[in-house]
Amino acid sequence: MLTFNQFFDKNAEIRHLAHPSKKAMDNVFEMITKEREAKKSGYYELPFEQKAIKDAQNYIQKNQNLLETIKNLVIIGIGGSSLGLKAIEGILCHLPSRKDIGLIFLEHTDPIEIQKSLFGLKMEDSLFCIISKSGTTIETSSLMKYVIKRYNLLKSAQSKAHLVCITDEDSPLHFLAKEHKIAVLTIAKNxxxxxxxxxxxxxxxxxxxxxxxQKFLQGAAEFEKRFFERKEEHLLKKAIFLAKNRDRFPINILFSYSSAFRDFNAWYVQLWGESLGKLDIYGKKVGLTPIGLIGSIDQHSFLQLITQGLMDKTVTFISLNRAKYSEPKIPDMKLKYLESTDFVNGTSFAKLLNLQQIATMETIQTEGIPTDHIEIDELCEASAGRLIIYFELLTSCVGTIFNINSYDQPGVEFGKIRLREMF
Known part of the structure; x- marks a missing residue:
């Protein structure tokens, strides 16, 4: 269960902007509905499909004997091919169902990081999963070549079994996998x-x-269904507020009060920045700048800037319902010279973190900074699915108001072309 609270109207100057007209909300909803029906992006359909689950089940069934011996899962991919998975793993890794399998991400061309990630790794108990829409992303293809050479993965059918690819249908990587008889799962091009x-x-x-x-997809499906039934109107209100105030509040901060969201923040930064930083249909540059923070750590590094720096930011808080986390507690211990800290003695760390989040949020609101708050009742597959689809839908709604294509990244492609020219 996710609870959404918006406090944009606590700022007297912008209170009228926090409540868009019914006509404005209807217009945005109509645009996003048309986009979904036109299949401009295939992500809208994913929560309701079973293709990914069936493909995964078939792969696991065919490779059951091998997978029983796997101790390490190595993900070779970058950006969207790895950040989403890292985000979900970070949120869910505490669950008892999590298998005792090491998860390693090869996504960086830093030679030090490559050696560190693969140190002591053996092919015999590892599965290398190559994720790329095309396979031609230079970081992914280079890292793939490196592990293939290092572990001699194309030597035999037995070694090839330690490879699996996830890519677009009929992509260069798909053709490569089929030619070498490597297991491959495909996703839609859109x-x-x-x-x-x-x-x-x-x-x-x-x-x-x-x-x-299944619960992961179910959580996403339930929220998306409610959104298109007009039962999650807060999302439309937030999208309109952020889009219409982009010049006044160009920076959007996600302040997550749990280290479990560290990688989720990174996923959000890519989703928000790469989707919304575009040229609109009139050739004007538009965009919003995402920043991911972790509480309470970043209270001691970034909060000063938020409260007394330029008033050009909005802040979204994410927190957990702390009632289920009563342990551990701060010892009821008095130490000479540290008496000023005794007021938290006997309190659970969860309660301390919760009160730190509330104090920070109220401090920011007092300064007139627009905020909203997402509270998660329990970190589980369903809540992770809801959180993912919420931010994807929010991004799409803002993109439609901006009159941009939220699903391409031409600026990134320019960099790729320049890199090729340099070589």
């Missing part, structure tokens, strides 16, 4: 990487790790 975690990109690895992927 599903962008940063919107792909509900596809095989996320489903196969999550299933291999022991998570209930």
């Amino acid at each position: 599903i962008g990487g940063r919107f792909s975690v509900l596809s095989s990109v996320g489903i196969l690895p999550l299933m291999l790790l022991g998570y209930d992927v």
